[in-house]
Amino acid sequence: xxxxxxxxxxxxxxxxxxxxxxxxxxxxxxxxxxxxxxxxxxxxxxxxxxxxxxxxxxxxxxxxxxxxxxxxxxxxxxxxxxxxxxxxxxxxxxxxxxxxxxxxxxxxxxxxxxxxxxxxxxxxxxxxxxxxxxxxxxxxxxxxxxxxxxxxxxxxxxxxxxxxxxxxxxxxxxxxxxxxxxxxxxxxxxxxxxxxxxxxxxxxxxxxxxxxxxxxxxxxxxxxxxxxxxxxxxxxxxxxxxxxxxxxxxxxxxxxxxxxxxxxxxxxxxxxxxxxxxxxxxxxxxxxxxxxxxxxxxxxxxxxxxxxxxxxxxxxxxxxxxxxxxxxxxxxxxxxxxxxxxxxxxxxxxxxxxxxxxxxxxxxxxxxxxxxxxxxxxxxxxxxxxxxxxxxxxxxxxxxxxxxxxxxxxxx
Amino acid sequence: xxxxxxxxxxxxxxxxxxxxxxxxxxxxxxxxxxxxxxxxxxxxxxxxxxxxxxxxxxxxxxxxxxxxxxxxxxxxxxxxxxxxxxxxxxxxxxxxxxxxxxxxxxxxxxxxxxxxxxxxxxxxxxxxxxxxxxxxxxxxxxxxxxxxxxxxxxxxxxxxxxxxxxxxxxxxxxxxxxxxxxxxxxxxxxxxxxxxxxxxxxxxxxxxxxxxxxxxxxxxxxxxxxxxxxxxxxxxxxxxxxxxxxxxxxxxxxxxxxxxxxxxxxxxxxxxxxxxxxxxxxxxxxxxxxxxxxxxxxxxxxxxxxxxxxxxxxxxxxxxxxxxxxxxxxxxxxxxxxxxxxxxxxxxxxxxxxxxxxxxxxxxxxxxxxxxxxxxxxxxxxxxxxxxxxxxxxxxxxxxxxxxxxx
Numbered sequence: 105x106x107x108x109x110x111x112x113x114x115x116x117x118x119x120x121x122x123x124x125x126x127x128x129x130x131x132x133x134x135x136x137x138x139x140x141x142x143x144x145x146x147x148x149x150x151x152x153x154x155x156x157x158x159x160x161x162x163x164x165x166x167x168x169x170x171x172x173x174x175x176x177x178x179x180x181x182x183x184x185x186x187x188x189x190x191x192x193x194x195x196x197x198x199x200x201x202x203x204x205x206x207x208x209x210x211x212x213x214x215x216x217x218x219x220x221x222x223x224x225x226x227x228x229x230x231x232x233x234x235x236x237x238x239x240x241x242x243x244x245x246x247x248x249x250x251x252x253x254x255x256x257x258x259x260x261x262x263x264x265x266x267x268x269x270x271x272x273x274x275x276x277x278x279x280x281x282x283x284x285x286x287x288x289x290x291x292x293x294x295x296x297x298x299x300x301x302x303x304x305x306x307x308x309x310x311x312x313x314x315x316x317x318x319x320x321x322x323x324x325x326x327x328x329x330x331x332x333x334x335x336x337x338x339x340x341x342x343x344x345x346x347x348x349x350x351x352x353x354x355x356x357x358x359x360x361x362x363x364x365x366x367x368x369x370x371x372x373x374x375x376x377x378x379x380x381x382x383x384x385x386x387x388x389x390x391x392x393x394x395x396x397x398x399x400x401x402x403x404x405x406x407x408x409x410x411x412x413x414x415x416x417x418x419x420x421x422x423x424x425x426x427x428x429x430x431x432x433x434x435x436x437x438x439x440x441x442x443x444x445x446x447x448x449x450x451x452x453x454x455x456x457x458x459x460x461x462x463x464x465x466x467x468x469x470x471x472x473x474x475x476x477x478x479x480x481x482x483x484x485x486x487x488x489x490x491x492x493x494x495x496x497x498x499x500x501x502x503x504x505x506x507x508x509x510x511x512x513x514x515x516x
Numbered sequence: 517x518x519x520x521x522x523x524x525x526x527x528x529x530x531x532x533x534x535x536x537x538x539x540x541x542x543x544x545x546x547x548x549x550x551x552x553x554x555x556x557x558x559x560x561x562x563x564x565x566x567x568x569x570x571x572x573x574x575x576x577x578x579x580x581x582x583x584x585x586x587x588x589x590x591x592x593x594x595x596x597x598x599x600x601x602x603x604x605x606x607x608x609x610x611x612x613x614x615x616x617x618x619x620x621x622x623x624x625x626x627x628x629x630x631x632x633x634x635x636x637x638x639x640x641x642x643x644x645x646x647x648x649x650x651x652x653x654x655x656x657x658x659x660x661x662x663x664x665x666x667x668x669x670x671x672x673x674x675x676x677x678x679x680x681x682x683x684x685x686x687x688x689x690x691x692x693x694x695x696x697x698x699x700x701x702x703x704x705x706x707x708x709x710x711x712x713x714x715x716x717x718x719x720x721x722x723x724x725x726x727x728x729x730x731x732x733x734x735x736x737x738x739x740x741x742x743x744x745x746x747x748x749x750x751x752x753x754x755x756x757x758x759x760x761x762x763x764x765x766x767x768x769x770x771x772x773x774x775x776x777x778x779x780x781x782x783x784x785x786x787x788x789x790x791x792x793x794x795x796x797x798x799x800x801x802x803x804x805x806x807x808x809x810x811x812x813x814x815x816x817x818x819x820x821x822x823x824x825x826x827x828x829x830x831x832x833x834x835x836x837x838x839x840x841x842x843x844x845x846x847x848x849x850x851x852x853x854x855x856x857x858x859x860x861x862x863x864x865x866x867x868x869x870x871x872x873x874x875x876x877x878x879x880x881x882x883x884x885x886x887x888x889x890x891x892x893x894x895x896x897x898x899x900x901x902x903x904x905x906x907x908x909x910x911x912x913x914x915x916x917x918x919x920x921x922x923x
Binding site: 245390 | 672
């Protein structure tokens with residue numbers, strides 16, 4: 105899809121998914137690292153639990169489909185190389201601190217002078233300016249600042265994050281979206297522009313608009329153990345099965361009520377609830393709760409009925425019947441279940457590629473969409489340090505002797 | 517080349533048949549940057565997004581949902597009975613008009629209505645059509661309909677959030693619905709670029725679960741390479757310690773603290789004035805802090821409980837240690853950085869007067885997002901869409917009304 109375009113990716117673990125997305129779409133993405141290697145190569149986990157420059161699984165995932173070169177941005181020669189590369193590029197992605205690139209003479213204003221078509225994207229925790237732009241950050245800190253953390257967890261416990269860091273992927277995937285929007289405009293106007301992505305403004309997506317409660321005059325959402333609060337009552341979503349947990353949406357109304365009724369019919373068939381329970385008005389149930397016709401105690405009793413039923417079945421039994429009966433129920437899977445999912449297998453999701461450390465092959469998560477005519481291709485494993493120096497700098501007209509010279513100066 | 521640039525996507529036309537969260541979020545990105553997005557919905561079978569809060573003033577109601585309003589700002593609304601022949605005829609005219617058709621019905625629904633890609637491309641060969649669903653258009657689970665809470669359960673996210681010794685609790689809400697839209701936007705615009713260069717249309721099948729899993733690739737590789745099944749572990753981190761959420765003064769008030777390097781640890785000790793920590797050999801290296809993390813967390817929690825989240829955050833950030841109050845909607849609204857970024861945008865609304873939505877999540881220097889209209893109330897833009905975009909005359913519109921097709 106994007107094969108005519110070139111991306112310079114100067115970002116590290118705070119933005120690399122953006123370049124991966126553009127690379128998957130076919131762009132020529134050049135990951136640019138300092139001569140000592142990107143800090144993303146230090147991101148855990150590591151292959152065989154052994155840290156090393158080619159063993160970060162984070163790197164394997166997010167440098168995939170990119171070419172890799174080294175360049176020391178602190179040197180005059182390195183800065184000159186970036187400018188020459190920028191003259192050939194359509195996009196530039198970077199995740200330095202605000203002002204860092206400009207301090208090296210590689211800010212947007214500098215590079216727009218060599219290439220007015222350049223779309224230049226900066227990814228930072230807090231944005232380029234503002235009272236807290238220079239504050240320290242991490243995944244957890246951003247999730248705290250932007251709202252998702254406060255509402256995740258048990259009501260009687262501390263807020264919790266997803267154990268696999270998420271915040272910078274929210275920002276990076278927004279960065280890719282923003283880059284594509286600016287690209288469409290550039291194709292018309294011939295002009296690039298500067299894009300400022302702040303993770304703190306990307307992560308509120310994970311509040312499901314809950315961040316708006318205050319300005320629109322509703323009480324702020326609170327933690328509900330994976331469910332949601334309906335006034336003082338807690339809507340339940342996560343339930344124990346005989347051998348683990350399932351996600352079952354026990355909610356009401358025109359859209360969901362019929363699903364809930366079908367579950368109650370099943371429970372009744374198995375003799376685990378009364379006819380009266382089964383035949384409650386599941387579409388209008390919120391009204392019954394609001395009017396007090398169903399008391400909070402009665403609601404809790406019904407929850408108990410559903411809970412007792414689900415606990416008698418395995419996840420697989422529940423899921424099989426859920427598909428047959430059209431219930432809003434799926435198993436809560438762990439990583440192994442995901443890796444062995446028959447659905448993903450049937451769709452040929454996983455892609456096998458050579459390991460960057462040369463130790464055989466590895467299965468990577470597959471295409472994020474399926475195009476009918478230009479499928480996403482897995483063209484390149486993540487690059488080793490400086491793997492494409494000769495190739496990429498060669499394209500700039502820098503021959504082997506000149507490259508040796510640049511290496512001697514420490515620029516690459 | 518004009519000196520005053522127009523909206524980035526001003527020439528892009530989208531027929532949006534999507535609903536709830538994952539789909540509409542993607543087209544909101546496009547609408548903010550000038551795409552003409554016509555969102556089709558039924559006024560009788562109310563879309564679920566209108567039934568999800570937060571609600572204005574806490575009152576539920578189809579025109580009161582801030583979630584719906586947030587997902588659909590800047591779009592035009594057309595109420596239409598998709599199942600009726602008259603409704604389908606309108607859809608086909610809109611397909612002729614549109615660059616992109618996007619839908620998020622259960623796989624197979626569009627075929628049953630005779631509105632599948634094969635049919636629509638006969639009307640418009642260069643059409644770009646997107647189908648987005650929980651698990652994709654093919655495979656044994658393709659027919660499983662449902663919400664992003666289910667996508668997030670079955671793609672492993674729910675299991676990965678919570679304390680290690682309790683049942684999984686998951687991230688808040690329909691998590692995969694928040695991740696998939698970014699991939700949708702990129703895919704759609706890449707397909708437009710391809711069409712502009714080649715004249716070729718595209719069909720796009722998106723499984724929201726498959727897209728979202730790119731947010732956990734390292735954990736998936738940890739299994740395939742190392743055989744390790746990563747599990748939830750509260751707020752613990754492989755590279756950082758202390759790393760957690762600690763109680764502070766006040767009801768349900770917490771502070772998040774994240775220490776990565778030994779220098780930051782020294783700064784943390786100095787700024788926290790905790791004599792039990794500085795110089796204590798149990799905590800003097802990353803390895804020792806990791807080994808004694810439980811007792812370290814207890815010490816910090818006892819200390820933090822005497823202070824406000826604000827003062828801890830400030831004193832830590834003063835010395836460059838990553839810390840932040842754990843902010844709910846109330847605190848976010850007064851956060852100086854979020855306010856500075858334009859997180860909150862006020863727009864006029866036909867029934868609410870004014871409403872607040874989230875601003876664009878990123879800033880484009882030359883063609884910034886614009887907020888020209890609120891999310892549609894039922895049928896608000898019927899006349900505009902039918903007359904201005906499709907060129908229908910009054911008589912034709914009246915016929916549609918009489919046939920009940922505009923409901």
